[in-house]
Amino acid sequence: MKIQSVAILGAGAVGSYIIWGLSKKDNIRLGVIAEGDRARRLKESGCAINGAVYRPEVWTPQEAQGVDLLVVALKYGSLPGALESIKTAVGSNTVVMSLMNGVDSEELIAAQVGAEHLLYSFIKVASHKEADGYHFDPDATLGVIYGERFAPFESERVKAVRELFTDSGVNFRVTEHIQEEMWSKFRLNVCNNLPQAILGAGVGCYRDSVHMKAISDGLRRELEAIATARGIDLRIADAVSHGCAVPATARYSTLQDLDAGRHTEIDMFSGALMRMGKELGIPTPYNEYTYHMIKAMEEKNDGLFDYDGTEEPTWAK
Template identity: 55%
Template sequence: MIISNQQDNEMEHLNKRIQTVAVLGAGAVGCYLIAGLAPKLGENLWIIAEGSRKERLKKEGLTINDRQLSLCVKTPQEAKGADLLIVAVKYGSLEGSLDAIEQIVDDETIVMSVMNGVDSEEIIGHRIGMQHMMYSMIKIASERTGHCVRFNPEVTEGVYFGEADGSLSWRVAAIENLFNDSGVRFHISEDILKKIWAKYALNISMNLPQAIIGCGLGGYRDSAYVMDISTKLKDEVVAVALAVGIDIREEKAASFDGRTVSPKARFSTLQDLDAKRHTEVDMFSGVLVRLGKQLGIPTPYNALALDIIKALEEKNDGRFDYQ
């Protein structure tokens, strides 16, 4: 019987277990995973940081849902060879994190990028090799205030992950085993690329209109104009997705899966503007506009959203203020 290299690799790693996990990015998303994995992994959960930030995290830890959590903090060099690396940085920090990612990864390291957007796996994989990448996304409503992160574990859907080809590989089994009996909710997806693009459409259509207008979630319910902007932004994502071979037309436009969400809820882009931080609009409309140009798909609503939010960032930076 002839066994392919892929089958041979699967057999070799059949009982592989993930024993060490490195997390790069301890913001709102990273904190959910840190809080969920810390009780199970203890000192084998490594938070990646360098310099003064490393010293601060070692001294102060993290405050998650009003609970202080002590951390095992390592530099990228110290974390070399982690079984799993979870990348949860802001999109604007990704390019600057590639050196650290490369230092952590060895031949056997699995890498999951739980960042929003549709291109972080390719950006990371271009540096370290796509064979390391496990496609993933996360659904969580969280909020960062200063050094404190809060989320409601009861309504958090958690991490979705899977191989790009839908196979139930040894890597999928190893991550499933890791998340079992932890505080991380997870879902194995045999169509993870569609899931990622559907969430991308949801983020663009629900994050950006409220950020531009400065309103809570209730604005979509109360204003036909807000909802119309949302719909047109999403339609452009659907068109670009189709052009790259991913059909999300039947995906729900804006579902909160029955959860009760306050009409005052403010998603991440508006949270960033409120706190005078730069947003991730480059990852949202910025990437979509670029893909649209490459594919010949018009994206005028996303182009306008990009310009408006970039202008709001400049205003927050003090570049102009003529009130």
């Protein structure tokens, strides 16, 4: 098996890293799936990444049909509307890698195209958007972690993706514990991404405030209880995964979304844990509070609370 064509669905913070890396490969066709105004903008302006402009091909889902590798790099809220495009692009031999946050996008995609197409994966990249496009530090980026859920772990498609990423700009690592490592990243997002978003402070807050640490620890206990009930042993991930140094000023994706007035991926984080907790009979009070707080902050960004004094009074009791 050899990967000769790659389509990327979602050319944002995560997709930009893959575009940047694979643009260095001259023996593949690289395209971004887009339609309408977005396709027009990509064709006209390309993708601005780390101070340079990259120009992958721009394909409709029909033009991408049968691509060797489809990389899904969407925001969670965009996935339901993109499932039909994914279904169209996936051919009989297409491998699908979802680099979305969370732990359930593979299941949603598999329901449309079949689980046999999914090669489980996730990404660790600190990418952010500035006026001149997306930026990240290539040397500090851990990159794509991927692997088969079940043996044989050294499958033909694992080898093909390794060959694709080798000598590209994409950092990568193959793991035999992909589900445990995905849940480990999920834990990081829930425990470190969400509380700082409510506070509006850099990640140094977890080190410098016992109160922020208490909230983070509460979210962690709930997540780990659910993971254990689902047969996920996070101790395995703790033994094989590697962290990286992060400046105290770092603002993770949920806070970046709120800063920019966008809706967040809270449904994929605390929302998913609340659903799983109900199914398993595990209480999730920290996640429920966090979920509703961030939803209310989204409503604030939407202008719901922009009162001008002419509204009917409310009554405090």
